[in-house]
Every structure is written in structure tokens, then in C-alpha cells.
Amino acid sequence: LAKTTQPISMDSYEGQEVNITCSHNNIATNDYITWYQQFPSQGPRFIIQGYKTKVTNEVASLFIPADRKSSTLSLPRVSLSDTAVYYCLVGDGVTGGGNKLTFGTGTQLKVEL
Amino acid sequence: SQTIHQWPATLVQPVGSPLSLECTVEGTSNPNLYWYRQAAGRGLQLLFYSVGIGQISSEVPQNLSASRPQDRQFILSSKKLLLSDSGFYLCAWSTTMNSEAFFGQGTRLTVV
Numbered sequence: 001l002a003k004t005t006q007p008i009s010m011d012s013y014e015g016q017e018v019n020i021t022c023s024h025n026n027i028a029t030n031d032y033i034t035w036y037q038q039f040p041s042q043g044p045r046f047i048i049q050g051y052k053t054k055v056t057n058e059v060a061s062l063f064i065p066a067d068r069k070s071s072t073l074s075l076p077r078v079s080l081s082d083t084a085v086y087y088c089l090v091g092d093g094v095t096g097g098g099n100k101l102t103f104g105t106g107t108q109l110k111v112e113l
Numbered sequence: 114s115q116t117i118h119q120w121p122a123t124l125v126q127p128v129g130s131p132l133s134l135e136c137t138v139e140g141t142s143n144p145n146l147y148w149y150r151q152a153a154g155r156g157l158q159l160l161f162y163s164v165g166i167g168q169i170s171s172e173v174p175q176n177l178s179a180s181r182p183q184d185r186q187f188i189l190s191s192k193k194l195l196l197s198d199s200g201f202y203l204c205a206w207s208t209t210m211n212s213e214a215f216f217g218q219g220t221r222l223t224v225v
Binding site for chain 2: 034036042045049053085087100101103106
């Protein structure tokens with residue numbers, strides 16, 4: 001599993017757009033990029049997954065440049081309830097006996113009024 | 114729909130006592146199963162993962178063991194708990210075709 005690097009923490013205010021960047025220089029050809037959100041005392045929750053270019057769903061967008069060595073999770077107009085830890089994972093979406101999901105330290109996002 | 118059950122939600126155990134945490138998944142077959150531990154204010158540490166019945170991979174040497182007696186059942190055990198085993202334990206499952214994982218509600222273990 002490719003190693004990822006994220007900022008330890010970020011601060012923002014309600015209504016702002018937040019962009020969290022993850023570096024994964026050793027990403028392999030078969031690796032997908034997945035982001036999770038975790039609130040205190042809860043398990044992580046899937047946010048978005050992508051392979052290249054841009055993916056958008058109802059909660060976030062994921063931007064992946066052509067070289068795929070990084071990715072950016074974009075949260076539009078954050079609210080207080082978006083305060084959480086955000087994890088970036090890269091892993092092989094093709095089974096080879098299953099995939100091992102290794103989480104890094106994540107980015108603690110704090111949203112204030 | 115798929116669901117994952119993990120119990121108990123909280124547990125206080127004395128040092129040296131045994132441990133058994135159980136996780137079951139419904140609504141899917143042959144899932145990948147995972148056990149994670151999270152210390153206070155820290156990230157998730159992968160403890161064990163399993164790709165099939167009786168197939169367990171251990172990620173870190175430790176005082177814990179895991180078993181998968183049935184396709185959708187994953188058990189985390191210890192014969193003698195240590196203070197350092199305290200933490201938030203999470204069970205998760207994923208399909209074999211992508212890396213999206215679904216987590217249980219977690220067990221808060223305090224070893225005293």
C-alpha cells in the first residue's frame with residue numbers, strides 16, 4: 001500500500017471551502033484514492049473515491065492531477081459539523097487476495113464560527 | 114443491505130484478564146475483515162485483516178490474536194490483557210473489489 005502524507009491539522013470558518021491535499025508519490029498503477037471522515041468515538045466513514053481527474057458527489061470533490069502523485073479533497077462551504085479527522089488512503093482496488101487498508105495519521109479539520 | 118455489528122460498546126477489564134470482542138457482518142459474502150485499534154488522539158492502527166475463513170494476517174506483534182471461524186464473523190482475543198491494550202477497537206469490512214470499508218460502532222476498552 002502506497003504511503004500517504006497529509007497535513008496534521010487545518011482550521012477554517014463556516015461557509016468557506018476547505019481543500020486538504022494528500023501526497024502519495026509511490027502510488028501504483030492499480031491504486032485508487034479514497035478519503036474517509038472520522039468523528040470522535042466513531043468509525044471512519046467513506047467520503048469519496050477516485051482514480052484520476054475529478055470526482056464529485058453530494059458532499060465533496062476529489063481532484064487528482066495527471067501524475068496521480070497527490071490528490072485534493074475539497075469540501076465546499078464547510079459547517080461546524082464538518083469538524084473531524086480526514087484520512088487519505090491509496091490502495092489496490094483489484095483483488096489479489098483482498099486488500100489491506102492502512103490508515104495514516106489523517107488531517108484534523110477544525111471549523112469555527 | 115449490509116450491516117456490521119460490533120459488541121460490546123464499552124468494556125472495563127482488569128490487567129491479566131482475557132478478552133473477546135466479536136464482530137459480525139450481514140448482507141454480504143466473503144468480505145475482507147479488519148480489526149483496528151485507535152489510541153486517544155491517534156490514528157487507526159491496523160491489527161489484523163482476513164480475506165477468508167481461517168486466513169488471518171497480523172500487522173504488528175502484540176498481545177492480541179484474531180480468528181475467523183465463519184465467513185462473516187471476526188473475533189479479537191487476548192489471553193491476558195495489558196494496560197497498553199486500552200483503546201478504541203474498530204471492526205471493518207470491505208468487498209474484494211474496491212477499498213471502501215464500512216466500520217462498526219467500535220468498542221472502548223479500558224484495562225485497569
